[in-house]
Each structure stands twice: as structure tokens, then as C-alpha cells.
Amino acid sequence: MSQANLSTPELPVLIAGAGPTGLTLACELARRGVAFRLIEASPGLRPGSRGKGLQPRSLEVFDDLGVIDRILANGQAAMPIRLTSPDGQTSGGPTYEERPDVPYPATVITPQWRVEETLGLRLAELGGTVEFGTALESFDQSADAVTAVLRTGDRTETVRAEWLIGCDGGRGVVRKQAGIAFEGETDERIRMIVADLAVDGLDRDAWHMWRCEEGFVSLCPLPSTNLFQYQAPILGESDLDLSTLQTIFDRRSGRTDIRLHTPEWTSVWRSNTRLADRYREGRVFLAGDAAHVHSPAGGQGMNTGIQDAHNLGWKLATGVPGLLDTYESERRPIAIGVLQLSTARLAEAAKQKSIPIRSDRDTTQLNVNYRGSVLARDDRADSAQLRAGDRAPDAPGLTTTTGKCRLFDLTRGGQFTLLNFGPRFESAVRTFHVVPEAAAEDEVADSSGHLARAYSPTDRTLVLLRPDGYVGLISDAGDLTAVTEYLL
Numbered sequence: 001m002s003q004a005n006l007s008t009p010e011l012p013v014l015i016a017g018a019g020p021t022g023l024t025l026a027c028e029l030a031r032r033g034v035a036f037r038l039i040e041a042s043p044g045l046r047p048g049s050r051g052k053g054l055q056p057r058s059l060e061v062f063d064d065l066g067v068i069d070r071i072l073a074n075g076q077a078a079m080p081i082r083l084t085s086p087d088g089q090t091s092g093g094p095t096y097e098e099r100p101d102v103p104y105p106a107t108v109i110t111p112q113w114r115v116e117e118t119l120g121l122r123l124a125e126l127g128g129t130v131e132f133g134t135a136l137e138s139f140d141q142s143a144d145a146v147t148a149v150l151r152t153g154d155r156t157e158t159v160r161a162e163w164l165i166g167c168d169g170g171r172g173v174v175r176k177q178a179g180i181a182f183e184g185e186t187d188e189r190i191r192m193i194v195a196d197l198a199v200d201g202l203d204r205d206a207w208h209m210w211r212c213e214e215g216f217v218s219l220c221p222l223p224s225t226n227l228f229q230y231q232a233p234i235l236g237e238s239d240l241d242l243s244t245l246q247t248i249f250d251r252r253s254g255r256t257d258i259r260l261h262t263p264e265w266t267s268v269w270r271s272n273t274r275l276a277d278r279y280r281e282g283r284v285f286l287a288g289d290a291a292h293v294h295s296p297a298g299g300q301g302m303n304t305g306i307q308d309a310h311n312l313g314w315k316l317a318t319g320v321p322g323l324l325d326t327y328e329s330e331r332r333p334i335a336i337g338v339l340q341l342s343t344a345r346l347a348e349a350a351k352q353k354s355i356p357i358r359s360d361r362d363t364t365q366l367n368v369n370y371r372g373s374v375l376a377r378d379d380r381a382d383s384a385q386l387r388a389g390d391r392a393p394d395a396p397g398l399t400t401t402t403g404k405c406r407l408f409d410l411t412r413g414g415q416f417t418l419l420n421f422g423p424r425f426e427s428a429v430r431t432f433h434v435v436p437e438a439a440a441e442d443e444v445a446d447s448s449g450h451l452a453r454a455y456s457p458t459d460r461t462l463v464l465l466r467p468d469g470y471v472g473l474i475s476d477a478g479d480l481t482a483v484t485e486y487l488l
Contacts (some may be wrong), residue, residue, distance in 0.1 A: 014161035021288030021305035022167035023119035028313025030126035041135035048265040049111035051302035057365035059104035074224040075110030101393035184274030198261040210253040279328035292335040295346035314467040378474035397448025421457035
């Protein structure tokens with residue numbers, strides 16, 4: 001076996017792991033012109049549905065990245081859930097709320113490999129690639145660089161990067177070698193089989209669930225495929241072949257007319273709830289499952305990782321050291337809340353012997369906010385409904401010189417956007433999208449009133465939206481100096 005140490009030019013960012021988190025981060029950097037390498041130890045696109053639910057807030061991220069049409073084409077929004085109780089009674093859910101400030105109000109079901117495929121295609125459009133079959137073996141760091149050893153087949157390579165981002169999962173190399181503790185617990189008594197398989201005798205118009213005293217079993221159609229995702233808590237079973245899956249299904253569903261086919265992919269989920277002690281060690285950052293792992297109950301894991309990447313990406317692109325310090329302070333508290341939510345939903349599932357089938361603003365992650373962050377500044381009263389740090393609401397029914405649009409059409413692309421509800425500004429802020437009156441090309445009429453209702457402005461209000469779709473600053477007093485200072 002040859003051992004070649006090849007010196008490569010220093011690059012700004014090395015990303016380890018090309019799941020949804022790593023791919024989202026790579027797309028963020030690529031569209032901003034930041035050089036990076038994205039490596040993935042597996043030889044190609046990973047099989048398996050894995051996480052299959054994209055929450056409304058993640059759909060907004062994908063809208064901003066320009067992939068929402070592909071996501072929706074390969075998924076199903078608001079898939080009905082049909083739960084059958086032991087007495088044969090059926091019920092449905094979840095419900096969702098139509099709101100003008102939320103363009104994608106319902107969860108979209110789509111297999112995780114489709115998400116990765118879609119992000120990979122977008123990355124290619126932006127000029128980036130995934131280096132499949134390349135693994136991170138080790139690294140060390142100095143004050144100004146990370147030196148990493150990569151392996152591709154029998155060849156090793158030494159790379160120097162300004163930053164190393166660990167998106168390599170709960171068992172990844174980055175967190176371990178960075179010496180960051182992964183605190184939490186594993187309960188081997190709680191296990192669940194997940195499998196992708198074809199099914200005869202069952203319609204594909206709903207996510208089907210059955211529950212009994214022993215536990216539940218579910219079959220969820222996977223859009224854009226002919227497969228279902230099978231889920232069932234397992235007790236003492238060790239041989240999880242087709243015969244065992246069919247036996248579990250028959251016993252828990254009470255049905256004998258539905259036949260399962262040999263699984264194309266299987267996995268056993270074990271209760272493992274952990275949170276990284278910190279998200280940064282020098283020039284090394286963690287994101288996604290490398291930083292937090294938890295129950296699939298509530299459909300939070302993949303979505304939280306995607307939003308980690310969306311938060312970190314624009315901050316890396318600025319190169320401002322102080323801005324990078326806000327990544328952990330903003331995102332780690334979110335992970336703590338997600339762990340609490342998913343743990344509570346898991347306990348509920350165990351008690352009810354079924355998957356909880358409700359959806360709320362916590363589950364959809366529309367309530368995620370960074371109030372209290374050093375990047376959240378406003379002069380509004382604490383009782384105000386919209387504050388700095390909140391997710392920026394959308395607003396349909398706007399009119400520009402080029403036609404009808406919604407607010408997210410104007411903010412798409414990952415730049416700062418200044419909403420000016422007062423007098424026209426001068427040239428100092430013409431480099432930003434300014435809505436509605438600071439730049440002629442972006443002058444907007446709010447004929448529907450949705451923009452005003454979403455932001456509750458005075459006749460002087462300025463609202464600065466961050467590149468990741470959160471409110472950075474609100475000044476009801478119309479303080480242009482505050483805006484200028486924020487951007488310095």
C-alpha cells in the first residue's frame with residue numbers, strides 16, 4: 001500500500017461529512033464564492049430513507065438556497081396520517097395552520113437520500129463537488145490553520161485549511177479528535193427497526209399506523225419511490241429478516257391481507273440522546289449529528305442540522321472572528337430545546353404505544369429564535385410580538401416595478417435586507433436590498449397589508465434581516481446609525 005503525503009494549497013474550509021448538514025453548508029459557501037472541500041467517507045450517495053420529514057422552517061432554508069421546487073416535486077406536503085386503534089377505530093392528523101407569513105405551513109415527507117441528491121445537484125450547479133470515498137483520518141491545529149490527513153483508497157493527503165467543520169455524525173472523527181465531550185446517555189432497551197420496502201395490499205394515500213398493547217407499527221409511503229418506510233419498536237427480536245418484520249406487522253396491525261417485500265434497506269435505531277459540550281474548539285466547528293443526537297420523535301434531527309449549517313455558512317463567509325463566536329451561542333441552546341422536545345415526544349410515544357401525530361410551531365421549528373443574542377438589537381418593548389432575533393415573517397401580496405411578489409422573493413439569495421417603512425434613504429445603504437422605498441429597483445407597495453401586519457411598523461421603522469432569514473435589528477425610531485453600526 002502506497003503512502004503519499006501530498007501538499008495542497010491552503011483553503012478556507014474543509015467540511016467532513018456530506019449528509020444534509022454538510023451539503024447545506026457547502027451550498028452556502030459555494031454561492032458566496034468561498035473555497036472549500038467537501039469530503040465523504042462513503043463511496044456514494046447513502047441508501048435509506050432515514051430522516052424523512054422536512055419541517056416548514058427547513059423548507060424556507062431550501063427556498064433561499066434555490067432547491068425548493070425539487071424538494072416539493074419529490075415529496076408530499078401534509079401527508080394524511082391514519083392511526084388505527086386496537087378497537088379498529090381510525091383517527092387522523094396532524095393539522096396545520098395556513099398563515100400569510102408562512103409560505104410552507106406543512107411538513108413535507110421525502111426520503112433523506114432525496115434531500116441529499118437534491119442538495120448535491122444544487123452544489124454541482126454552483127460549481128462544487130462531493131469527494132466520495134475520501135475519509136478524514138486525523139488532524140491537528142495551530143493558531144492559524146488546521147492540518148488534516150485525508151485518505152482516498154490507498155492514498156493519503158495532507159491538507160491545510162483555515163477551518164474544519166465536522167458534519168460527520170454522532171460517531172464521526174472530528175468531535176472525538178477535537179476532544180469535545182458528547183454528554184448524554186444510551187438506553188439499549190429502547191430500539192426501533194426502520195426499513196424501506198415494497199408493500200402489497202395497501203394504498204399510498206396516507207401514512208398508516210397501527211397500535212396495540214405490545215406497541216405500534218407504521219408504514220409510510222415514500223414519495224418519488226415505490227417503497228414504504230416501515231417502523232416498529234422491537235423487543236427481544238434479534239433476527240430482523242422479512243419473516244420477522246411480517247410477523248410483527250401482522251400481530252400489531254391485526255391485518256393478514258398486507259404483504260411485505262424483502263427490505264431494500266434496514267437500520268436499528270437505539271435510544272441515544274447526546275449533546276456536544278461545546279460546538280467549537282479553536283478552528284474546528286461541529287454541526288448536525290456531530291453536535292447533537294436524539295430521538296426521531298417529532299422529526300427534528302435532520303432539520304436542526306440543516307439550520308446549523310444555514311447559521312454557520314454566512315458567518316464563515318464573512319471571515320469576521322467575532323461573528324463566528326455567535327454560532328455556538330445561538331445554535332447550542334436550540335439543540336437543548338430540541339433534545340427536550342424529542343425526548344418528551346419519545347416518552348409520549350412509549351406511553352401511547354404510537355407515534356405522536358400532532359404538529360405545532362415548536363415541531364415545525366418556526367418558533368426557533370435568537371432573542372438575547374449579541375446579533376439581536378432593537379428598541380421595541382419586551383411585549384412586542386416581533387423582536388430582533390425572531391424568524392423573519394414572509395408577506396405575500398406585494399407589488400414591485402416588475403410585478404407581484406412576496407417578501408421572500410426579495411430576500412432570497414442570502415444577503416442582508418433592509419426594510420424601510422419610513423423616508424427614503426441616501427446612498428449609504430444602496431448596496432443592500434431595501435424594502436420598500438430606499439432603492440428604486442426594490443420599491444414595494446404593500447397593497448394587501450400583510451407586510452405591515454407581520455412587522456407592525458411605525459412610520460419610521462427600520463428592520464434589518466440577516467442572511468439566514470432572522471431579524472437582526474429593529475428600530476421603530478428609524479435609527480440609521482444603529483443600522484450602520486450593526487453592519488460594520
